[in-house]
Amino acid sequence: MKICVVGTGYVGLVTGVCFAEKGHEVRCMDIDEERVAKLKRGESPIYEPGLGELLRANLEAGRLGFSSSMKEAIEGARLCFIAVGTPPAGDGKADLAQVLAAADEIAEHIGPECRIVVKSTVPVGTGTLLCRRIRRHLSERGLKNIDLEIISNPEFLKEGMAVRDCLHPERVVVGASSDAARSLMRELYSSFVPEEKILMMDPASAEITKYAANAMLAARISFMNEIAQLCDKVGADVLSVKEGIASDRRIGKYFLNAGCGYGGSCFPKDVEALCCIGESQGLDMTLASAVAKVNRKQKERLHMMMRARFGSDMEGVCAAVMGLAFKPGTDDMREAPSLTLIRGLVNDGAKVRAYDPVAEGAARRLLPASVRFAGNLRELLEGADCAVVVTEWPEFGEIDWEAAGAAMRRKIVFDGRNLCDPEKMKALGFEYYCIGRNMLP
Template sequence: MMKICMVGTGYVGLVTGACFADMGNEVWCVDVDEVKITNLKAAILPIYEPGLKELVERNLKEGRLRFTTEIKLGIEDALLCFITVGTPPCEDGSADLSYIFSAAQAIGQCMNHYLIVVTKSTVPVGTTEKVRDIIRQELKVSAREHVGFDVVSNPEFLKEGAAVEDFMRPDRVVIGTENIGTAELMKQLYKPFVRNQNPILIMDTKSAEMTKYAANVMLAARISFMNEIAQLCDIVGGDITNIRTGIAADHRIGRQFLYAGAGYGGSCFPKDVKELINLGYKNGLEMAIATAVHEVNERQKHYLVDMIRKRFGEKLDGMRFGVWGLAFKPQTDDMREAPSLVIVQSLINMGAKIVAFDPQAIKEAQQVFEDYADHIQYVGDMMEAVNDADALILITDWRQFRQPDFSDMKSRMRQLVLFDGRNQYDFEQIEKYGFEYYCIGRNYRGK
C-alpha cells in the first residue's frame, strides 16, 4: 500500500486516483474547486465515464479514496504526488502550463519529506525539468533544500469512454526517470495493473513526454487519412468500408482508427496535434504531417454541412433538423472540439432549427450552445428528435442509434432524409423505407 496524492480532479486525476485506490492504495484527491470537492465527497462526479461512479463510491465507502481542497493535507505522509491538472491550448496552439506550474509551486511550498512528483498531465517536452526547477526553487526560498524529491514523467493513455478499463489493463506504462530507485518504486506501484505481462517502459523524461504526443498524433493521422480517402471516394467512386477492410487485413496496418466520419474531437487529439505543430515551430522545424492532419480534420468537420447545403440550399429558414449525438464520441459527455459544434452552429447560422438528443452530453451542450439557446431544443428520447424533421443528422455513433425503428421514423419525419456522419446504416435497408441517404466515403448520391 502506498499513500498517493492527486493534484487535480478532472478526467485524468479522478480516473487515476480511483483506480489506484481500488488496488488498495490510500489516495487523496486535491482540487481548488470547493464545489467540485463537496460533490465528490458525496460521489457526485463532474464527468461521465462508464464504471467510474461505481469505483468512486466503493472506494469512498471503504476509506481508501478521499477528497480535499488542502494540498498540504493531501501530500502529508504521501510517497507520490501526481500532477493531473489541465493543459488547455493557448491561442497559438501551445499548451497552457500555468496550472502545472502553479501545482508544482504549491507542492514545493508544502512538502516536508521525500516525495516523488509525477507529471501525469500531457505536457510538452522539457516540462518535467521545469517542474523540478520550480520545486527546487520553492525549497530554497524557505531554506528546506535538505528535503529530497524526484520528478517523473508518467503520461496517461486513456480513451474517453473506456478510461477505467484502459487504466486497469494498460497496453503499456511509460515512466520517464533517470533515477533507478524511483523507477523501481514506480514499477511497484503499477505492478498490479500489468499482470497480463504488458510492459512497463522506463526511459528518460523527455522521451516519455514526447511518446504521448507521438502516439496521439499518429492515431489522429490515421483518422485524417481515412477521412481524406473517403472524400476522394465520394468524387471518383469506391466504398470506404471496403477499403478499410482491405487495408486492415495488412498486419502492418491493423484495424484500429480506420473509420471515416465527421472528424475527431475531444480533449486530446486536437490539442496534442496543435501542440506538436507549435513545438516544431518554436524550434525551427515545420511539422508538415501534423499540420496536414489538423487541416484535414478541420475540413472534415464541415463535410456534412456541405452535403446538407448541396441538398437543401444555403438558406434553411423554417427547416427543422433532428440531431443524434452531440459528444465528440460515444460513452462520454465531453463536447470539447466535437464535430457537432461546427455542424450545429453552421446550420443555425443558415436559419435552421435544431432538435437534439444525446444520452449523456445534453447538460454540457446547453452550456456550450448557450448563445444559440433560442434555436436548439433538447429532447430526452432519440425518436422525439425526428418529429417533423426535414432531415436527421447522425453525428455521434452511440450504440442505441445503430438499429433504430425506421418505420417509426418514417411516420414521424416531415421529409425522409438522413445524413449519416458515422456510416452506420446499410443502403438497401434505408432505401426500403424510402429514405434519401447520405454518408461519408461510400459514393452514395455522390458529390
C-alpha cells in the first residue's frame, strides 16, 4: 500500500519507518528542508533504539522516501497520516496549528482515492473540524464528490521502545465511520497484529482513548508519589508498599515507581489537555487536575531536599546531576524533571555539572549557560559535593560507589529514582537521600 506520512517528528518518523519495514511504500513529508535532507542521507534526527538501522535499510530498499513537497509525497497514496506535533498552548489546550496547516496543504493535493488518518494526539471533535475545513478547500478546487472521511488512529508509543511498540503493538485503535475505512485500516495493520487486537470504534471514542490512557498511567505515578510522601512521614518504605500492591493482579506492577516526577512529550500535555477538554464541556476534571498538580510539586522535590540539606544559598556547592532526559532510552528533554531541578539550583547559586549518555545536545539548548557538561560519570563526579540521580539510565545502577565516593569532595547522594540500596550507601559512608523510603541520615 502506498502511504503518505505528514510530519517527521517522533511519531511520524517511527510510524513511517515501521510501515516501510512491513513492506509498504512510504513517503514522509516535512516542511523542514534541512531535516528532510538529513533523513534522505539516512541520519535520524532523534535518538530511538533501532530506528536509525531501519531508516537506512528501508531507504536502501526503496520503500521509504522523504520530501518537503506535499504534492510529491501524497501522489498516489491510499492513506495520508497526519503525525505533526500538538504542543500545549499557553492555556493548556492542545495547539492544533500544525494539524490545521497540514490539513490545508493536504486538501490542496489530495486525490479521490486517498483517506486521511489523524495519528497526532488531538482533542475530541478534531476529526469533524478537519472534515469541514478540508471540504471547504475541495469545494474551492471544484472537487465536491470526493468521499471524505477523517479516520482517528492514535499512537501508543513508549519512547525508548517506540520501534518495538510500533512493529508489535499491544492493540491498534481505529476510529472510523464507514465500512470502507475500517476495511482499509484492517488491511494496513493485518501484518502488525491479529484482527482481534484491532479495536474499531467511533472517531470521538478513539480520540478520547489516547488521552484517557495517558491520564490513567500518569495517575498511577502521581498516586505513588503521594504515597511516597506519606511513607516518609510515617516511617514506611515505598518499595515495600509497591511490592505489596503490585502483587494484586487487578493493579499490577507497571507505572508504580515513586520518583522525582514524570515528563516527556505525552503525559504532561495530555493530562492538561484532558482537563481543558472536560472544562470545555462544563466538567470539573478533579482527578486529572490533581494528577497534574501532584506531578508539578514532585518535580520540585529534589530541589527542596537539597535546600533542606545545604540551605537556599548554595554558593560554592558543586552538584553533579546524573541524567537529563525525562526517561532512559531517549534524548527527549520535554518537561524533564532535570530542567526544574537545574534551573532551581542555578538560581540558588550552585555550580551545576551534568551528564547524560544521549541527551546533552538537546539539554544544551534548554539549560542556563553556566551549566557544565561532563563526558562520562567519572568526570561528572570528580570533586562534586553531591550526586543527584534524575534519570534511571542502566549505567547509573552499576556505579562503583566506593570509587565514586573517593573521587567526590563530599559523599552525599540525592537519589530521585531510588536506584541505590540505602543500607549499602550508608555502609559506604554516604549521606543518602531518596524518595519515600524513610532513609534520611
